[in-house]
Structure formats: C-alpha cells, structure tokens
Amino acid sequence: MAISGLSRRSFIRLGTIPMLGLGLQQVFQQRIASAAIEKSKAKSCILIWLDGGPSHLETFDPKPEAPAEIRGPFRSVSTKVDGLSISEVMPKTAAIADRCCIIRSMTSPLGEHNIANHYLLTGYQPSPSLTYPSFGSVVSHLNHSSAELPSYIALHEYRPTAGAGFLGSQFEPFLVPRDPRSGKISPRDLTFYPGLDETRLNRRRSFVQQLENLENRLQQSNLSAQAPEGSLRSEDKSLLHQAYEIILNPATRNAFQWESEPESIRSLYGEHTLGQCCLLARRLVERNVPFINIQNNDWDTHSDLVLRLKQGYAGAKEGVGLIPNLDKALAALISDLSQRGLLEQTLVIVMGEFGRTPKINTTGGRDHWPRVFSIFMAGGGTKAGYVHGASDRTGESPREGAVTPADLACTIYSLLGISPETRLMTPDGRPISVNATGRCITEIIA
Numbered sequence: 365m366a367i368s369g370l371s372r373r374s375f376i377r378l379g380t381i382p383m384l385g386l387g388l389q390q391v392f393q394q395r396i397a398s399a400a401i402e403k404s405k406a407k408s409c410i411l412i413w414l415d416g417g418p419s420h421l422e423t424f425d426p427k428p429e430a431p432a433e434i435r436g437p438f439r440s441v442s443t444k445v446d447g448l449s450i451s452e453v454m455p456k457t458a459a460i461a462d463r464c465c466i467i468r469s470m471t472s473p474l475g476e477h478n479i480a481n482h483y484l485l486t487g488y489q490p491s492p493s494l495t496y497p498s499f500g501s502v503v504s505h506l507n508h509s510s511a512e513l514p515s516y517i518a519l520h521e522y523r524p525t526a527g528a529g530f531l532g533s534q535f536e537p538f539l540v541p542r543d544p545r546s547g548k549i550s551p552r553d554l555t556f557y558p559g560l561d562e563t564r565l566n567r568r569r570s571f572v573q574q575l576e577n578l579e580n581r582l583q584q585s586n587l588s589a590q591a592p593e594g595s596l597r598s599e600d601k602s603l604l605h606q607a608y609e610i611i612l613n614p615a616t617r618n619a620f621q622w623e624s625e626p627e628s629i630r631s632l633y634g635e636h637t638l639g640q641c642c643l644l645a646r647r648l649v650e651r652n653v654p655f656i657n658i659q660n661n662d663w664d665t666h667s668d669l670v671l672r673l674k675q676g677y678a679g680a681k682e683g684v685g686l687i688p689n690l691d692k693a694l695a696a697l698i699s700d701l702s703q704r705g706l707l708e709q710t711l712v713i714v715m716g717e718f719g720r721t722p723k724i725n726t727t728g729g730r731d732h733w734p735r736v737f738s739i740f741m742a743g744g745g746t747k748a749g750y751v752h753g754a755s756d757r758t759g760e761s762p763r764e765g766a767v768t769p770a771d772l773a774c775t776i777y778s779l780l781g782i783s784p785e786t787r788l789m790t791p792d793g794r795p796i797s798v799n800a801t802g803r804c805i806t807e808i809i810a
Contacts, residue, residue: 406711406744406779408649410656411499412642412694413485414686415523416477416664417737419720419730421759422673423687424738425468426451433723434758436730437670445749453674453687456695457740463698463707465746465808469753469762472718472734472769477664480717480734482525487773487799494790497529499776500655502798504528504535506782507654512616514538517648518657519549519641526657530790537657540620540644542637549640551620619651620644633696634689642693646700649710654780662686663716667727690714698742711744711779722760736762739772745779747810767805774802779809 419436421427426440426449440449443461450458450466457464474480479490486496497505504515505528518526518537528535540551618624622644633639641658648656663686665672676684694714701707719737720730736755742748753765774784777798784799 405708406781407652407709408654408656409499409503409711409713409744409776409780410645410649410658410697412658412660412712412714413523413526414663414690414714414716415481415659415661416716417480417718417720417732418663418716419665419669419673420468420736420738420755421720421722421730422669423451423454424466424740425755425759427757427759430758436724438674445751448751451687453683454691456691460695460698462749463702464740464742464748465750465752467739467741467752467767467772467805467808468755469765469767470737470739470769470772471762471766475718475732475734477717478525481523483769484715484717484772485523485525486529487770487802494796495529497531497535497788498526499773500526500537500657501528501531501535502777502782502788503655503780505531505788506786509652513619513648513651513653515653516655516657517653518659519644520637520659522657522659530796531788532791547637549622549637549644619647622647629700632700634692636684636689638689639693639696642697646697646706649701649706650704660686660690665720665729666725666731667729669724669729694740701743707743709744711746711776712742713776714740719759722758735760741808745810747808750808752805752808765807768802770799770802771805772802774799775805775808778804
C-alpha cells in the first residue's frame with residue numbers, strides 16, 4: 365500500500381524518526397520530504413547569487429496597487445501563469461514563468477550582509493564557534509562520482525560564506541574568475557607555462573607520487589610518530605591530483621570554452637558577465653558537475669534605483685542594468701536547459717541575502733529588508749508555474765506561507781537527494797546535521 369506517493373519501505377523507514385513532540389502535519393511533511401529524496405531528479409544545481417540583496421518589489425513581487433513611494437518606478441507585467449505578475453523589466457522571464465516556481469514569503473531576522481548571506485547559503489545562522497559549510501561544499505563532500513571536473517565550481521567569484529566552512533579547503537569551490545582585461549570568464553592556469561609541457565608535468569607528478577609513497581611507508585612502519593616535516597596533508601594531495609587531472613585533460617579544458625558556442629546561443633544569453641556565466645553553467649551541467657555557483661554583484665541599491673537596476677548607465681536607450689541582464693540570461697538558461705532535456709534534472713535557484721525596504725528612500729533607492737523577500741526556482745523537481753506564499757499589500761511582511769532560510773536549505777538538500785539528517789563531522793569530531801532546524805517546503809515539490 366502507498367500513502368501520498370510513499371512506498372511501504374519509506375513509511376517504515378520514517379518509523380525510525382523520533383516522533384514524540386511532532387504534530388501530524390510535521391509527520392506528513394517528513395514523509396513527503398523522504399519521498400522527494402527517494403525520487404529526486406536533480407543531478408545538478410545552478411545557484412545564481414544576487415550579491416547585495418535584490419529588491420523583491422522590482423523583480424518577483426511588484427505591488428502595482430500600492431502608493432507610489434512603495435510601488436516604485438516600474439510597472440508590473442503579466443506572465444504565462446494566470447494571475448501572476450512580475451516586474452515589467454523582466455519580460456523574458458515572464459514568458460517562461462510557466463516553467464518556474466517563485467517563493468514570495470522568505471523571511472529572516474538578519475539584515476547585515478555577511479551574516480545574512482551565511483544564513484541563506486548554509487541554512488544555519490552564524491555561530492562564533494563554528495563556520496558552517498555552504499550547499500555547494502556539502503554536495504562536493506558527499507559526491508563520490510569519478511567525474512573529471514570538480515564537484516563544486518564557482519563562476520566569477522564567490523563569497524567566503526559560499527565556501528567549505530568546517531569541511532576544509534579541499535571542498536572549497538574551484539574558482540573560474542573573470543579576466544579584468546578581456547571581461548571573459550575563464551579559469552586560470554589551464555594552459556602550460558612557457559617551457560612546461562605534458563612530459564615535464566608528468567615527471568613532476570611522478571616525483572610527488574614517490575614522495576607520497578615514501579611517507580606512507582614511514583607511517584606504516586611506525587618509524588615516525590607524525591608526518592615528516594613538509595609532507596602533504598591528505599586534502600592537499602586531493603587538490604594536487606585534481607589540478608593535474610584538470611590541466612592534462614583536453615575535454616576538461618574544453619568545458620570552460622563558452623566561446624565555442626554558436627553566436628546565436630551566445631547572443632541569446634548576452635555577452636555580459638552574467639550571460640557568460642549562465643552559458644558556461646549549462647555546459648558544466650552537460651558534463652555532470654553537481655553544483656555551480658554564479659555570483660552577480662552590485663544589488664545593494666541604496667540609491668539611484670532606476671539607473672542601477674534598469675538603465676545601467678545614464679542616457680541608455682535600452683536597459684542594460686542589473687535586471688535586464690538577469691532577465692536575458694535567466695530566460696535563456698531556463699529555455700536552453702529545457703530544450704536540451706536538462707531542466708528536470710537541474711535545479712536553478714536565483715536569490716540574494718535579503719530584500720529591500722517597502723518605501724523608496726530619499727536618494728531614490730531601497731535599504732536592507734530581511735523581513736520578507738522573494739526567491740526564484742526552476743527545474744530539479746520543483747513545481748512549475750507555482751507561487752508559494754505571499755507578502756502583505758506593501759511588501760513589508762509575509763502574509764502567508766512564511767519560509768525561513770533553514771526551510772529553504774532543507775528543501776534544496778531534499779531536491780538534490782540529500783537527507784537533511786545526514787551527519788557531517790567537524791575537525792574535532794562533532795557530528796553536525798546537514799540541516800537541523802528546517803522544514804521541507806513540500807508545497808513546491810512537483
């Protein structure tokens with residue numbers, strides 16, 4: 365017998381969960397989350413991080429009926445989902461809204477950048493005694509595939525809070541930066557230095573391997589109570605071998621060559637930094653990279669909201685600001701993944717650390733506002749054409765369906781097939797749950 369899509373095996377497994385103190389609703393949420401893990405479709409995740417805190421009122425939660433000081437300078441536009449409107453500056457996203465899921469009731473108590481983005485990127489509020497790992501690092505830690513590329517790749521740059529925390533440096537993301545001279549996104553050091561060829565590199569690799577073998581023999585024979593001075597730690601060895609594999613594998617180097625895409629595809633995404641990153645992310649998904657983090661900066665719009673969010677520069681005839689660039693790249697990414705049959709197995713998330721104040725300030729911008737904000741999701745087992753929760757009439761507080769960053773983390777892990785109860789070990793041997801306090805948002809799971 366199956367209950368709400370659950371097999372008997374799932375039901376029995378849930379019997380191991382301590383249920384004393386859990387309400388009936390929570391029990392069923394646990395069951396649905398367990399089913400989502402068993403049936404998880406998401407093999408990869410693309411996180412587009414809007415660093416600085418994007419305005420929900422100018423993106424996914426406009427208030428066209430509110431007074432001008434709240435409504436802001438932009439109108440709303442209808443989408444392919446009945447009754448759903450988003451900002452007029454996002455017409456391309458409006459056209460693919462039937463493939464997407466929007467959460468309009470995110471809420472957090474943290475309104476300072478560093479601590480807020482830690483909460484959103486890990487699902488844990490910051491602790492003075494422990495730095496928690498981000499989603500990508502947890503996925504990398506738990507990923508045991510033999511893929512040629514790193515499990516966690518960051519495009520452009522990444523916040524320290526998007527790093528590995530207590531898991532250690534070997535689970536930090538592989539960074540693919542933006543070249544300040546050319547403006548292109550490309551990894552450093554994937555070509556040989558002058559005078560260094562594959563033969564010499566293999567000779568150096570062999571020498572390192574001999575040193576490792578010697579160190580292992582010394583430790584096994586108890587000739588040394590500790591590793592010899594200057595010896596490689598296990599995490600250093602892992603990073604070194606990974607670097608060799610990336611440099612020596614032509615297929616790996618090719619994965620980062622977004623310029624090899626047809627001009628028609630590149631123009632679809634836009635040849636700005638975010639467009640390049642989203643196109644490159646699609647190429648990495650095709651090569652089974654589990655987690656890709658894209659950082660898009662400058663969303664901390666305390667002033668000149670129209671200039672920064674829409675125009676891009678004074679006198680622009682066509683908007684090339686933050687929102688038009690996001691609109692173009694995001695719509696292209698969702699459409700491209702869908703056409704290639706990859707959207708169902710790729711979880712796409714667009715979010716920042718908080719929203720912006722309901723009222724426009726005296727300098728024509730909005731300030732930090734964590735009480736309510738929005739998040740965009742698509743693919744990876746999320747419910748398409750669905751809006752979860754709502755903010756009140758001024759976009760000041762959640763009206764219904766409030767969701768915390770811990771809840772979001774629980775849901776992301778479940779969609780990726782990772783049980784929130786999975787334990788990670790700190791360097792001092794303490795077990796820490798991947799997600800200890802969140803509630804899976806079962807309503808958004810397809």
